[in-house]
Amino acid sequence: DSGVTQTPKHLITATGQRVTLRCSPRSGDLSVYWYQQSLDQGLQFLIQYYNGEERAKGNILERFSAQQFPDLHSELNLSSLELGDSALYFCASSDPGGGLVTQYFGPGTRLTVL
Amino acid sequence: AQKVTQAQTEISVVEKEDVTLDCVYETRDTTYYLFWYKQPPSGELVFLIRRNSFDEQNEISGRYSWNFQKSTSSFNFTITASQVVDSAVYFCALSALRGSARQLTFGSGTQLTVLP
Numbered sequence: 001d002s003g004v005t006q007t008p009k010h011l012i013t014a015t016g017q018r019v020t021l022r023c024s025p026r027s028g029d030l031s032v033y034w035y036q037q038s039l040d041q042g043l044q045f046l047i048q049y050y051n052g053e054e055r056a057k058g059n060i061l062e063r064f065s066a067q068q069f070p071d072l073h074s075e076l077n078l079s080s081l082e083l084g085d086s087a088l089y090f091c092a093s094s095d096p097g098g099g100l101v102t103q104y105f106g107p108g109t110r111l112t113v114l
Numbered sequence: 115a116q117k118v119t120q121a122q123t124e125i126s127v128v129e130k131e132d133v134t135l136d137c138v139y140e141t142r143d144t145t146y147y148l149f150w151y152k153q154p155p156s157g158e159l160v161f162l163i164r165r166n167s168f169d170e171q172n173e174i175s176g177r178y179s180w181n182f183q184k185s186t187s188s189f190n191f192t193i194t195a196s197q198v199v200d201s202a203v204y205f206c207a208l209s210a211l212r213g214s215a216r217q218l219t220f221g222s223g224t225q226l227t228v229l230p
Contacts, residue, residue, distance in 0.1 A: 002158075002160075002161070031216075033217065033218075035218075042220060042222050042223070043205065043218075043220040043223075044220075045217040045218060045219070048216075048217060056217055058217055088157060090159060092159075094216070101147055101164065101166075101209065101216065102149070102161060102164050103161070103209075103216075103218060104161055105151070105158065105159035105160075105161070106158075107157065107158045108157055108158060108159075110157070
């Protein structure tokens with residue numbers, strides 16, 4: 001158990017809908033990262049937050065957005081969902097004391113868009 | 115741009131055989147970190163090891179060992195006396211410092227199947 005929690009574990013929805021994925025980092029970790037794992041694209045970095053502020057953006061679609069709250073949990077919002085958004089979405093966190101180097105991953109949220 | 119290549123898509127071995135998973139990386143950064151993660155059938159990503167670019171010492175942890183060679187930009191992972199529980203997808207990843215951003219660039223993964 002990495003200490004990173006993600007809810008829900010599974011999510012099934014329809015095209016055009018909006019969903020919110022939630023992540024709680026390990027205790028003491030200030031940085032949260034979101035990744036998408038799909039069959040065709042592999043594991044891809046989406047976005048990073050550090051102590052409530054956005055720090056880096058990767059291949060994140062405009063239909064996707066994220067935020068990190070004062071209690072350090074983070075939410076990834078996916079809107080106008082398409083079939084191709086079906087994937088496993090991971091959250092990871094890292095510790096500033098460790099130089100933000102090692103990322104520990106949550107169990108993932110499996111999103112299925114029908 | 116950073117790139118990680120895991121040329122072996124799938125490997126199948128019989129239990130107790132040794133197996134080496136290859137990883138080749140590309141980066142222009144002089145300071146970077148390399149990682150291996152394991153993704154068992156249950157789907158979670160499990161951190162296995164981290165090396166920094168200044169530390170080329172090989173590492174052994176139980177049945178696992180890692181060979182980092184900067185000259186060939188490789189960071190290979192060997193499992194000795196493989197077991198069925200080692201069956202998983204293994205990812206090699208690279209992280210370089212971009213300000214305070216440290217996103218991981220992953221390889222495409224190697225599916226290891228250990229047969230009884």
